[in-house]
Amino acid sequence: MRPDPSASRPQTPPDDELMDGSDTAASEALRSIDHLFARQFVDLTDRVCVAVGYGVSTFSFVLGDTGIVAVDSGSLPGESAAAIAELRTRTDLPILGLVYTHGHPDHTGGAAAFLDENPDIEIWGIARFGDEARRFGRNGAHVARQRGLRQAGFLLPPEKRINNGIASAIYPEEGTLAQGPAGGPDPRALPNQTFETRATVSLGGVTLEVSYNPGETDDQIMTWFADQRVVFAGDNMYRSFPNLYAIRGTQYRDVRDWCESVDRIRAMQAEHLVLGHTIPFSGAAEVDRALDVYSRGLWHVYNQTIAGMNDGKTPDELAHEVTLPPDLAADPLLGEYYGNVSWGVRAIYSGILGWFDGDPAHMNPLHPRDRAGRVAALAGGVDVLFERASEALAAGEAQWAAELADMVLALGHRAHEALVLKADAVDELAYNMVTATGRNYLHTCAQELRAEAASMIEDPSS
Structure with missing residues (x-):
C-alpha cells in the first residue's frame, strides 16, 4: 500500500524531533x-x-x-x-x-x-x-x-x-x-x-x-x-x-x-x-x-522482475516500474507494512545477476566525492547545491533534497547545515512511508544526523 502523497500532511521540514506524523496517510495506514x-x-x-x-x-x-x-x-x-x-x-x-x-x-x-x-x-x-x-x-x-x-x-x-x-x-x-x-x-x-x-x-x-x-x-x-x-x-x-x-x-x-x-x-x-x-x-x-x-503477489513481482531484467532494465528502473496489479495492490494482505515491493525487486536482481546492472557507464562509477564536485561545478558551486536542496525540501521533494545534501556533505562544505537539512529530509521521507522497517531506519538515521550536527557545535574542530 503506497499512500497518496496528496493525502499527506504538507511536506515541510519538521522542527520538532518528537512530531509523530499522525496526520500522514502512511501513519494512518499503519495504525489501521x-x-x-x-x-x-x-x-x-x-x-x-x-x-x-x-x-x-x-x-x-x-x-x-x-x-x-x-x-x-x-x-x-x-x-x-x-x-x-x-x-x-x-x-x-x-x-x-x-x-x-x-x-x-x-x-x-x-x-x-x-x-x-x-x-x-x-x-x-x-x-x-x-x-x-x-x-x-x-x-x-x-x-x-x-x-x-x-x-x-x-x-x-x-x-x-x-x-x-x-x-x-x-x-x-x-x-x-x-x-x-x-x-x-x-x-x-x-x-x-x-x-x-x-x-x-x-x-x-x-x-x-x-x-x-x-x-x-x-x-x-x-x-x-x-x-x-x-x-x-x-x-x-x-x-x-x-x-x-x-x-x-x-x-x-x-x-x-x-x-x-x-x-x-x-x-x-x-x-x-x-x-x-x-x-x-x-x-x-x-x-x-x-x-x-x-502466491500470486510473490510470483507477479518475481516474474515481472525477471522479464524486466531480460529486457535490459536496470534495478533502479525496475524498482520504480514493477508494481502489483490493482486487485492485489488493494488487498490488505499485501500492504507494504513490513516488506516493500521495490526492495524485493532490487533483491531479486542482485540475487540473480549481482551488483552490476549491465550499463557500461556504471561498471566503474566516479567516487561520490568526485561526482559531487563535478555536479557542483555544473550547478554553479556547492552553495547553489545547498540552496537547491533547501528548495527541494520546501517543495515536498524530500528524496531529491536528501540526495543533494549528500553531495554537499561529500564536499565537506556547510557540513552542519547540510546534516540538519538531510535529517529533515530523511524524517520527512519516514513520515510518508508505510513500510515500518523503513520508517524506523529513516527516523533513526535522522536522529543520528542531528546528533552529529550537534557534536560539531560542541566541538567545532570535529
Missing part, C-alpha cells in the same frame, strides 16, 4: 492494522492455542493426550512466560517439545521460559538451523547489528514508532538486546533434535510433520498438524507483503524458493493457517484465498 497483533490467546481449535501479541512473533501450543508441543518460543522470555501462564488456565499437561520454524531470534528468544517449564524439553530444528547468523559471524559483518537496531526502531523514542508492520512496537527486555541478526538463542535452547529435510515429531500424543520450506530464511520449515489440518507457515507468510529483503542487510532470500514454498503450504489444503506474525486464518476457503493472494 494494530488490531492484527493486539495481545490475544487464540483457541484456534480444541487442541491448538495460538499466542498473538506476546512479544514480536506468534507462537503456538499443540495439546496431546499426555503432553504439549510448542511451535516457536516467542521473542522475549517474560512475554512467553505470560503466554504459558495463560495456557495453564486451560491445561496442566507438561510441555514436552518445542519446534523452531527458523532461527531468527524473534522466534527463539523466548525459549528460556520453556526451559523453566521443562529443562529436558526436546527442541527440534532443521540441520541448517541458524545459517544466517553463522554467516554474519563468520564474515565479521558487525555492521548488521547497528543496521538491525535501526530497522527495528530500538533506538527511537516511543513517539516515533507506531508498530513494526507485523507486530506491536515492542522494545527488548533487559539483557536480550544482544540477540540481534548476528546473534541467536540462548545456547541452552539450541535444537537437540535435528533433521535434514523432513521428520515426524511425536510427543505426548501429538504428531507433527516438519519439512524444509525455504523462504524468508534458508532454514525455514513448514509444520503440519494433520489431525486437525493446521499448518504453521513460520515467516513464509504474515499479513503484509513479504520482506524479500531486510534493509538491515541479509543474504539473498531466494524469491523463487519462497514462491514455491507458499504453494507447498497451499497444497496442504489446511483448515487453519498459523502465521509467523499476526493473527491466524481459519476456515478452508479463507485459508485458500489468503494463500492464493500471497
